[in-house]
Amino acid sequence: MLLIRPLSQGDLDDLHGMTEKAGKGLTSLPPNRDLLSRKIARSEATFQEKCEPEAGFYMFALEDSAQKKCVGVSGIEARVGLDEVWYNYRLSTTVNASRELGVHVKTPTLHLTNDMTDTSEICSLLLADTHRQGGNGLLLSRARFLFMADFRQLFSEKVFAEMRGESDSEGRSPLWDALGRRFFDMDFSEADFLSGMGNKSFIAELMPKYPIYLPLLPESAREVVGQVHENTRPALKMLQAEGFNFNGLVDIFDAGPVVEAFIHNIRAVRESFKRHVLVSRQPVNMDVPPEERVMISNRSFRDFRVTTIPASCIKPDTVSIPAEVAEALQVSSGDLVRLSPLKDAAGTRKPARS
Amino acid sequence: MWIVRPARHEDLAGIEKLATGHGARVSTLPQSRDKLSEKIDHSIRSLAGDPSLADRQRFLFVLEDSDTGTIHGTAGIDARAGNGQPFYNYRRDELIHASHELDVSKTAAVLYPTHELTGKTLLCSFTIDASLRKTEAFELLSRARLLFIDRHREQFSDMLVVEIQGMQTEEGNAPFWDSLGRHFFHMDFATADYYSGVKSKTFIAELMPPHPIYVTLLSEAAQNAIGEPHDAAARTCQLLEREGFRTGKHIDIFDGGPVLEATTDALNTITSRRYKTVRRGEGSRGLRYIVANGDSEGFRCALTNVSDGLGDVVRVNNEVADALQVVEGDDLVLVAL
Numbered sequence: 001m002l003l004i005r006p007l008s009q010g011d012l013d014d015l016h017g018m019t020e021k022a023g024k025g026l027t028s029l030p031p032n033r034d035l036l037s038r039k040i041a042r043s044e045a046t047f048q049e050k051c052e053p054e055a056g057f058y059m060f061a062l063e064d065s066a067q068k069k070c071v072g073v074s075g076i077e078a079r080v081g082l083d084e085v086w087y088n089y090r091l092s093t094t095v096n097a098s099r100e101l102g103v104h105v106k107t108p109t110l111h112l113t114n115d116m117t118d119t120s121e122i123c124s125l126l127l128a129d130t131h132r133q134g135g136n137g138l139l140l141s142r143a144r145f146l147f148m149a150d151f152r153q154l155f156s157e158k159v160f161a162e163m164r165g166e167s168d169s170e171g172r173s174p175l176w177d178a179l180g181r182r183f184f185d186m187d188f189s190e191a192d193f194l195s196g197m198g199n200k201s202f203i204a205e206l207m208p209k210y211p212i213y214l215p216l217l218p219e220s221a222r223e224v225v226g227q228v229h230e231n232t233r234p235a236l237k238m239l240q241a242e243g244f245n246f247n248g249l250v251d252i253f254d255a256g257p258v259v260e261a262f263i264h265n266i267r268a269v270r271e272s273f274k275r276h277v278l279v280s281r282q283p284v285n286m287d288v289p290p291e292e293r294v295m296i297s298n299r300s301f302r303d304f305r306v307t308t309i310p311a312s313c314i315k316p317d318t319v320s321i322p323a324e325v326a327e328a329l330q331v332s333s334g335d336l337v338r339l340s341p342l343k344d345a346a347g348t349r350k351p352a353r354s
Numbered sequence: 355m356w357i358v359r360p361a362r363h364e365d366l367a368g369i370e371k372l373a374t375g376h377g378a379r380v381s382t383l384p385q386s387r388d389k390l391s392e393k394i395d396h397s398i399r400s401l402a403g404d405p406s407l408a409d410r411q412r413f414l415f416v417l418e419d420s421d422t423g424t425i426h427g428t429a430g431i432d433a434r435a436g437n438g439q440p441f442y443n444y445r446r447d448e449l450i451h452a453s454h455e456l457d458v459s460k461t462a463a464v465l466y467p468t469h470e471l472t473g474k475t476l477l478c479s480f481t482i483d484a485s486l487r488k489t490e491a492f493e494l495l496s497r498a499r500l501l502f503i504d505r506h507r508e509q510f511s512d513m514l515v516v517e518i519q520g521m522q523t524e525e526g527n528a529p530f531w532d533s534l535g536r537h538f539f540h541m542d543f544a545t546a547d548y549y550s551g552v553k554s555k556t557f558i559a560e561l562m563p564p565h566p567i568y569v570t571l572l573s574e575a576a577q578n579a580i581g582e583p584h585d586a587a588a589r590t591c592q593l594l595e596r597e598g599f600r601t602g603k604h605i606d607i608f609d610g611g612p613v614l615e616a617t618t619d620a621l622n623t624i625t626s627r628r629y630k631t632v633r634r635g636e637g638s639r640g641l642r643y644i645v646a647n648g649d650s651e652g653f654r655c656a657l658t659n660v661s662d663g664l665g666d667v668v669r670v671n672n673e674v675a676d677a678l679q680v681v682e683g684d685d686l687v688l689v690a691l
Contacts, residue, residue, distance in 0.1 A: 096538055098560040101549065105540050105561065182570040183451055183462060199456065206451040206458060208568055215537035216571040 001068070001286075002136060003019035003328050004143040006075055007059040009040050014070035027072075028124045030196040039124075040075030040227070047302055048069045053154045054079045056149065059124065061302070062140045064131065065143055065328065071131045072140045075124035075266030076147070078154055085288065087204040088113055088249040088258060091226060094213070100262065110212040110225070115249060116258065120148075120155040121162070135308070135342050141238060144337055145268035146297040158260050161239060164232040165256025166224040175255040179219030183208055200260050207252055225255040232256070242267045268295070272340035274317040279326045279333045284310060286322075290338040293342045297323070298329040305329045308342050355421065356491045357677055358498035358655040359412040360401055361394045361428065369394070369416065372481045383479050384426060384551035393430075393479075400433075401651045410437045411509060413451030413502070414479060415653075417486075417495045420677055426486055427495045430479030431502065433509050439555050440469035441476070442562060443604040443613055445579065463569035465580075466563060469602060475503065475510040475618065478517070480590065487589055490657055490691060494644055496593055498655035500623040501646045501687055505653075512618050515604075516594060519587045520611025522581040530610030533576030538563050548609055562607060579610045587611075597622045627689040630668035632680045638671040642691040645670065647678045654678040660688060 006014070012033065029036065043059035045051050056078030061070045062208055080086045089110040097104040123145055127137050134178040148155055167173040167188065176188035184191065184206045214222050226246065228236050236259070243265045249258040263269055286309070293308040296319065307328055313320050319339060323328075331337060361369065373383040374556045385515055392431060400411035410433070417427035435441040444465035452459040477499060482492055509568050522543075531543040539546055539561045549557060569577055581593050581601060594614050598621050598660055604613035618624065638662035647654050658674040668686060670678075680686060 094564070096561045096563070098557040100553065100558050101541075101561075103540050103557075103561060105538055107563070109537065109565075171374075179571075183460060184458065185460070194456075202453045202455045205453050206456070206460065208451075208462065210464070211565045212569065212571070213537065213563060213565070214566070216534070218566070 001307055001324070001328055002071075002131075002218045003063045003065055004058070004060050004139065005063060006302075006304060007040055007043055007061040007070070009044070011061050011070040012037055012040060015073060015126075018071075018073075018126055021129065022126060022165065026045075028196055029126055032197070032283050035197060038148075038165070039153075046078075047304075049302075054082055056154060058144075058353070059283070060140070061141060062127070062131070062136065072136065072142045073124060073125040074126075074144055075122070076155070076159075077120050077121040077123055078158065079117075079119050081114060085086070085196075085204065086114055086117050086118055087109065087207070087252050089212070089252055090115065090249050090253070091234065092248070108214040108222075108225075110209070110214065112211075112252070113249065116160060118156060120159045121262075122127055122159055123161065130139055135293065137234075138238065138290065138342055139295060139308060140234070142268045142340070142342070143297070144240070144296060145242070145263075145266050146272060146306055146340060147304055148266075148297060149262050149269045149272055150299045150338060154261055155262075155263060158262055159266070160258050160260035161244065162251055162258050163236055163239075163256045164229040165251055165254030166227050166229050167254060173200075173254040174220040174251055175217075175223050179208060180253055188253065195253065196310075204252060216309060225256045226250050229254075229258055230351075231344060243270075248261060267275040270338045272338050274336050274338050276333050277318045277326065277333055277335045277337055279323055280320040281323070282311060282320075283321050283327075286310065288312075291341065291343050294339050295342050296329065297338045298331050299336065300330070303330060310338075311341070314354075316337060355673070355677055356426075356657060357417050357418045357420045358429070358495055359418060360653055361397055361416045363391070363398075365416050365425050366376055366391055366394060369428055372425065372428060372483070383481055385456055385548060386552045386654045387435065387576055389540055389552050397430075398651075401653075403650070405489055409434050412437060413499075413623070415502070416489060425503060426491070428479055429481075429495050429499050430477070431499050431510070432476040432478055434473045434511070435476035435515060436555070437468070438470040439472075440559060441470050441472040441474075442467065442555065442558050442607050444567070444607055444610075445470070446603045446605060449526065457480075465567040465569060465605070467564065467566070467607070468604070471515055471613065473511060474513045474515045474615075476515050476517070491640065492589065493593060493691060494655065494657050496590070496596070496643055496688070497623050498646065500524060500597065501627060501644065501655060501689065503618065503654055504624045504627060505646075505648060505687065506650065507618070508564035510618060514616045514618050515602075515620070516590075516599065516614045517606050518611045518614060519584040519592060520606055520609030521582050521584055522609065528579070528609040529575035530575065530579040531608055534571040535562070535608060536568060543608065549610065557563065557606065562626055576610065581605050581610065581612045586610075608636070623689050626688050628662070630662075630686050631666055632675060632682060632686045633667050633669045633686045634672050634675045634682050635669045636671060638674070644691055645674065645678065645688045647680050647689065648685040649679075652679055657691065662688065662690075 046056040058076040062072035094107040171189040173188040244259040244261040297306040397414040528543040599614040599616040602615040638659040
């Protein structure tokens, strides 16, 4: 069984192992034990309500109960930009026109902003290679929305995600080379690493503050603005299907897009519903394809848990689950749980736009 | 004899020939007969003290060979740069990007769009026959304007500015323009240059980028062109520097050429000029001087040899006195060449 639960210090070895394999590009989770341990500690303090809700940082583990192993993580930052300064470029348009000369010129321009300040961010998604199948990625990412559905007051109305931008196989970013590098003698990978270590706003302090006219940058840099890295395309498609849209902001280092959605519009939240649990002794065939499964959350704050069960378990007034699922979720008959399809019910999902 | 005097309508054909001449353009003369005619007219009215032109006076002088009556150069003064409209430049500046935590400090060069030179007195429209570039006529033409400014000081500002033609390729492209202005104006340098001569400057306000420009984002050729004069302007720069002009922080928005600036009252010509009373005579002895009469509309300036003594009187030979249209007892201003 695959189970979502809060991440704990006991997962440190598994997490460190995954970050080492992930390589460059995963800015928020660098393979550094101290840093990862600090992140876990922050998350534990949040679940134990030892910090203000605005300072909350939630990290969830995907546990393979057969292997007793953490095989994935995902996170939510309750608010960004309250402690440090949160920077993005806004991709906007400058128009200069002269009626007399019949000239009308649209110039795409990057404006440095702090527009995402005080907004909730979904972040730090990492799934072990061995488990990239059967809807595990969906569960890992979307379980967060079930958490948000039940604890909406802890988050901002809008939630966003920064998508990794384009870089080549050596980890060089065309935008960084054309822009950031000219103001800061540092390779993208180093800047990216420092940024993961929590030095992002220091670096941002060295970046240009005035708007950047894109026509002044080389084509290689212009064409990656707002584009995601090849490896991030599936994650982008997943978020788009969830109702997230590009909001016009891009990362200041690699120009990857920021996508956002209102929590009440997120599909996993919109399509979710509550049922009372009925623990059943009757055997259930758990081995059904992702299209026929639903996520089920125990709605607990301190020990939030989510797993998936066959959609056939849902009855008009109750949801009937086997004992081992009830045990994993730490629920018993009569408890109110939240359910939401793991994938589009009949596999009728519209093809995502490429 | 070389004479510098105010432009007249009859000079139009001669001026037009200079304005449309071949080779690198080192002037701001419009390449349009109508506009040139307007410019001459504006100058005549300014000299006549037309009250409707208060603070918008523009003067145009010509270099005439008094033996043949032909025009060989022009030099202008705009009493107030912009002539009632904003006068655009970039100001070169630097920003320090530093982080104490990361132990980094880096300087970023920035160009700020500005019109802070609006209203300063602008020396402009300087053109001279290529063959005269190395002669004393060149100096006469350029410095005559300064004597005029001195004579009518209250009409001009305390600061003088001159835009010097910037770097261009042999094909007439400007690297600075190609890397910057072209993206915003959607036209080549020659077209923009043409428009800036014949159109009102409104189009510059409408099309130029409103935010500061980071120099590091420009092409290398463009960066090298910032504040660099065109080779053909070398003599002009030398002469102006001798007068006390210095390269300031401003550059031209089209080709990146430097804007030279000076304090009006500190100019070499103005601090060393002397006013004397004319005594006409025969022959000429002494050193080379630029001499000018005191008129406005009848302003005349020429070169001659003068023995400048301690007295208030200076002896000028009859031929020069005639050219300057001065009689015995008139005022004269003179300054050493």
